[in-house]
Amino acid sequence: MRTVGVEEELLLVDPDSGEPRAQQSAVLARAAQDDPGQDVFQKELFGQMLEFATHPQTDMADLGAEIVHCRKEAARLAGEIGCAVAALATSPLPVTPTIVAHERYRWMTGQYGMTAQEQLICGCHAHVSVASDEEGVAVLDRIRPWLPVLCALSANSPFWHGRDTGYVSYRSRVQRRWPQTGPNELFGSAERYHRLVRDMLASGVVLDSGMLYFDARLSARYPTVELRVADVCLRAETTVLVATLARALVETAARDWRAGRPPLDHSVNLLKLAGWQAARSGLGQDLLDPVTMLPRPAVEVLGSLLEHTGDALADSGDAAFVAEAVAELLRRGNGAHEQRLLMERTGSLRHVVTECVRRTQD
Numbered sequence: 613m614r615t616v617g618v619e620e621e622l623l624l625v626d627p628d629s630g631e632p633r634a635q636q637s638a639v640l641a642r643a644a645q646d647d648p649g650q651d652v653f654q655k656e657l658f659g660q661m662l663e664f665a666t667h668p669q670t671d672m673a674d675l676g677a678e679i680v681h682c683r684k685e686a687a688r689l690a691g692e693i694g695c696a697v698a699a700l701a702t703s704p705l706p707v708t709p710t711i712v713a714h715e716r717y718r719w720m721t722g723q724y725g726m727t728a729q730e731q732l733i734c735g736c737h738a739h740v741s742v743a744s745d746e747e748g749v750a751v752l753d754r755i756r757p758w759l760p761v762l763c764a765l766s767a768n769s770p771f772w773h774g775r776d777t778g779y780v781s782y783r784s785r786v787q788r789r790w791p792q793t794g795p796n797e798l799f800g801s802a803e804r805y806h807r808l809v810r811d812m813l814a815s816g817v818v819l820d821s822g823m824l825y826f827d828a829r830l831s832a833r834y835p836t837v838e839l840r841v842a843d844v845c846l847r848a849e850t851t852v853l854v855a856t857l858a859r860a861l862v863e864t865a866a867r868d869w870r871a872g873r874p875p876l877d878h879s880v881n882l883l884k885l886a887g888w889q890a891a892r893s894g895l896g897q898d899l900l901d902p903v904t905m906l907p908r909p910a911v912e913v914l915g916s917l918l919e920h921t922g923d924a925l926a927d928s929g930d931a932a933f934v935a936e937a938v939a940e941l942l943r944r945g946n947g948a949h950e951q952r953l954l955m956e957r958t959g960s961l962r963h964v965v966t967e968c969v970r971r972t973q974d
Contacts, residue, residue, distance in 0.1 A: 613928060615668035615741040616675060616859045617836070618851060620844050621734035622662045622686055622972070623703060627696040630965030632703050632732070634659030634710035638693045639686075646689075652682060653689070657717055658732050659710040662686055662697060668741065672930055676852040680973075683848060687973050699972040701734045701769035701783040701843035704951070704961040719819055727790060733783040734844040736766060736851055738858035739836035745802035747866055748830045748837050752805070753798045753875040754865035756883055757902035759827050759841045760890035761917050764910060766842035766854050767894040768947025771961060780894035780948035783843050784887065792818055793825040795883035798875060805830065827887070837862055841887070846947030846971055853937040856930050860921035867924070878905055894948060895941075914938060 624635050636659045643653045654663045664682040669675040686697045709732040711717050720728045742748040767780035779785060787793055792812065799805045809821055818824060821832045831838045839858045845851040868875075886900040889907075893899075895914075898907040902916065918925070918934065925931040944950070950971070954964045 613670040614859050614863060615670055616672075616855045617666050617668045617739040617834075618675065618679060618855050619663060619665045619737040619739070620679070620682070620699070620851065621656060621736075622664070622683070622697040622844065623700045623734055624660050624662055624690060624695050625698050625965055625969065627691075627694070627966070627969065629705075630698075630962040630969075631705050632660035632707040632709075633695055635690065635693055635695045636660070636662055636712060639689045639695070642689045642692055643685075653686065655712060655714065657711060657720070657728075659712055660703070660707065660732060661734060662690070668739070672852055672856050672933060675855060676848060679848045679851055683973055696969045697972060698965055698969045699734070699768070699844050699846050699947075700951075700965065700968055701781070701947070702772050702786070703732060704771035704774070704964050706773045707732060716819065720823075723817075723819075724790070730786060730789065733769070733786050735783065735787070735840060736842040736844045736854060738839045738842070738855045739831060739834055740839070740859050740862040741834075741836050742862065742866070743835075745805070745830060747869065748835075749799050749802045749805045750869035751837050751862050751865040752796070752828050752830070753800070754868055755828060755837075755839070755861045756795055756798075757876055757878055757886065757905070758861055758917060758920070759795070759839065760883075760886040761899065761902065761913060762839065762854055762857060763841045763843070763887060764890040764894045764899055765857075765914075765941065765946060766845050766850060767891070768843040768846050768951070770948040770951055771955075771964070774961065776952075776955075779891050780896070780946070781843050781891040784841065784891045787825065790825050792823060793827075795827050795880050795887065797880055798877060843947065846950055846968060847974065849937060850941060850946065853934065853941065856925075856934055856937075857917065857921065859928065860924040860930065860934075863924035863928070864921050876903065894946060896949070911942060914942075
């Protein structure tokens, strides 16, 4: 059974006003005070963010329990300094981001200028174990057209600094401002993947391999494929759904590779259009079908994803959970839908944030 680990980035906010607060250092200090050796909560680019990472898990119920625990711990630590955490992929309210004092972050600010300063966005990254770099690159080649569907499922960033963007995942559009993001052409081998990494590092445009913000990549630290397209999800159960589908996609791709089935040879330009469409309308309208790259109702594309990964989900025992979770997500809507409903009902972005603080921990 492949292991799955999740990294989630949370927004630190004032519990009353909903405005982001640059309290990351204080929260990390409290975490270190409680447990000097803790490695769950981690430093991020902006003081208004807090990241945590789960342990690798094989059982999705265990993964869900750890995500809930980490969110509650983050809320407790933030609450002890008069702050709160919200699983929001962008700030609905205006904010002036505060870049954390760190040599690497200073380099990024000097190198990328305004682009770096605009990146107060919160994502969800799923790490799925692979047996080798060859298997990992074969997986990367085969999951490319399915990644926009995960973006649509997780979409949780309709507002940006006081305005409705017209997108459901504006985070993914902001992230595209980096020069080293998005989908890749087919690699075909681990050697070609690593050659691209070496060439990009030699260019001097990026500092290290951790700055290669591909939609999916080989992790520089773990024997995993890292899927990076998802917004941080408002509800923990949506995070578990994304992680479960990520593992099923990786397992399906690895099986196809071993069976000699080639990847779909879609161009990067088409994949960019599919990512844009997912970020624009999410589950509300059409997505681009991962096989044909033609418009198709989102619910039908979701059905194709479940069919594509059906054997892997059945073998891992996750098929029933995924079917139920997808049905619930379609009934309730993703985080972007919930945020817009809150805004329609209250007319207050402040209320949107404070209510999302509560839903983050539900």
